[in-house]
Amino acid sequence: MRKTRSLGTAAAVTAAIALGWGGSAHAGTPAPAPAPARAAAAQAAHAQAVPAAQTRAAAKWHTIWQSKFKPRHSKWVSGAFGVHAYNVTVKYRCWNGGDGTKAKASLVEADYPYRTLGSHSYAYCNGHWWTFKSTKVKPATPYKVVVQQNHGRTHTEQVGAYQYY
DSSP states (O other), rough: OHHHHHHHHHHHHHHHHHHHOOOSSTSSOOOOOOHHHHHHHHHHHHHHHHHHHHHHHHEEEEEEEEEEOSSSSSEEEOOOOSSSSSSSSEEEBOOOOOOOOEEEEEEESSSSEEEEEEEEOEEEBBSEEEEEEOOOOOOSSSSSEEEOOOOSOOOEEEEEEEEEO
């Protein structure tokens, strides 16, 4: 009977060591400190988890550019700008002073101004924001925003290009 018990205790100690417990089979003996290899592995796992969390937290809306202006003519073209992701959202608005003016915005390639990647149809200049999104953009290509008013004297406009990454 006694041999069976000691064999059972030896098996329990072997299993505890294999599972990483590292303690003694006797109740009064304190457990040794964690092995340096286990501590280094835990620190490495934590270090790998931190950049992943920071990457997730960094995904947000970024302003590429924005401007508020009163154009001299009914057509206004922005300067060329680059993008960092494969999407661009353009927001614009204008104020008409009650004369019924409408405006429209388009996103075009800077090198090929007749290649329209996204646009919003003519909408009343009543101070509301109008938005459209294009997923056809490429990070290495320059783009411009074109804003056109349909008639009458020009009115104050506000335009911005934004990305989510």
